[in-house]
Amino acid sequence: MGRFNLAQMNQGETKTIIDIQGGHGLIKRLESLGVRCGIRITKISSQLMRGPITIKVGNSQVALGYGMAKKIILE
């Protein structure tokens, strides 16, 4: 299976996060909303023109910017 980031993932797919390519700050921030390595997430929507991406993580939904989404690597 290939590696790709959240921005490239298809809508409706569910994948496991295997890496977050960011500094300590970003990792902590994502983590505080439950987005971290080993977690399965589902992509719900993405906005036009590199707009934010919404994912389902656990029982909640989180919207995050395109730049952040590119740093979230899934398998």
Next chain:
Amino acid sequence: MGEIYPEGIKKIFLMGNPNVGKSVVFSRLTGVQVIASNYAGTTVEFTKGYIKLGEKKAEVIDVPGTYSIEPTCKAEEVAVSMLEDAISENKDGNIVINVIDATNLERNLNLTLQLLKKNIPVIIALNLWDETKHTGISIDKEKLEKILGVPVVPTCAISGEGIKELVSRLPQAKAKTFDYAEEERWHELGNIIEQVQKVTHRHHTFLERLGDASLQPVTGIPIALILIYLMFTIIRFIGEGLIAYLFEPLFEKLWAPVMMKLSVVLGSEGFIHNILIGKLVGGEINFVESLGLLTTGLFVPIAMVLPYVLAFYLVLSFVEDSGYLPRLGVLVDTLMHRLGLHGLAIIPMMLGLGCNVPGALATRVMETRRERFIGATMMAIAVPCMAQIAMIAGLIGKHGAKGLGLVFGTLFLVWVALGILLNATIKGYSPEIFVEIPPYRIPSLTTLMKKLWMRTRWFLQEAIPYVLLGVLIVNILYSLRIIEFIGELTAPVVTGILGLPKEAVGALIIGFLRKDVAVGMLSPLGLTLKQLVVACVVLAMYFPCVATFAVMIKELGALDMIKSAGIMIASALLVGGALNLLL
């Protein structure tokens, strides 16, 4: 079990993730009503109240929500520094009620585990307990209590269930009951969740489908446009209806005759008459133009502004409680980035349409100082409050829709242009949006009404005294001929650049106190439609009212406020001058 503090509990800190219902629990415990909505970051400053525990009174503090004890925005900083204070100050008697969302156990317990490392007793309110049933989640609360070592009380704060038990178990709160290695936190969490929670599969509900649809661009953008159109239509319908069928008849039929009698008793003229009744227009009282305390001073806030404020807050409260606002933020995020902000800045802007004071406070949900400066400046300049909108609608609406279109169209363009300019000139970048999207909830009628009443009462308490003061000052300034004097001084600007009669400076002076009174003061000047448009746009832009000014100094600091004020005055003159030339 022994009591934690034999001397009794003195301070209770309500802490937890954003949007888990801390403010609702707070209202239940203290009877103090606070604004609660369905999005993260409703509470940006703390609120205090009291609860009676046996013979003694304890203070309850509603702390802004935070996801962790490492803050990422100003509201979270407030929360974390309050926790630090609670621990370091004479800590005998301080406890934390950790309110957690039972439908999001893992993420909420992440904060709980961090709290349990701190030297302060904790008790857990497992809130939104009722929602676990229809979301297919079952939690073994006894087991959770055993693992964590602190009391766990299921609650449903909206209905009040579990609050009694929570209060009775407060003395059992404990500190430092659960130890773990920091790097193992998520691992520990995983273990706990596995032991206490079972999730069963279930089908998507209608609200969930709607929630997804309002986030897809194809369906979400039409939904947003329809919703915004509906909001405006409903506000206008209710506002205009209340004025035409209730408040105007009340004043014209019941209050006017009483005032006319008083006018005769006072001799139809003179200083006292002018202060209380104002000037008669064609032998009659004109509630807008007479400018007396008992005529204009009451008519403007009650019959012209209140109906729109009521209508606006009814609609806003509904939208807030439904959980729609963060979704709107996601949809407009890309556009807002062009203005140096991100999508969530739409929330302070919407609140600012009601009143700029809560709008300025709500800029705290923004992560950086830069964004807060841009957001607050844009709002103070180009987002008129409902009081002002109502007066502009009353004054210009008579001349047809064109004037209104010009005023609000100009303000919108100014809002966009300002954002682009500030974004280009201020160093730094706007951080990306990162927000939890709450589930849609159907707003409860009773909480809606409570919220509407709180906001309306707040408006009446804030507006009426200031409007009366404004009217009083206008009278004093006129009778001492001060407005005339300043009018002569400022004529080059007011007449030269803006093309207004020099008496219009009176409105600009009073506008610092209350913008609604200021707009009303334009009425007797006999302005042309063009002059009205220029005057209303300039009044909206040139400076915030004193209440907003005070909050902005507090939020931005004096230096940034001076910068912001410079931008306000410059842009008001520029835009006012341009309108004068172009129209």
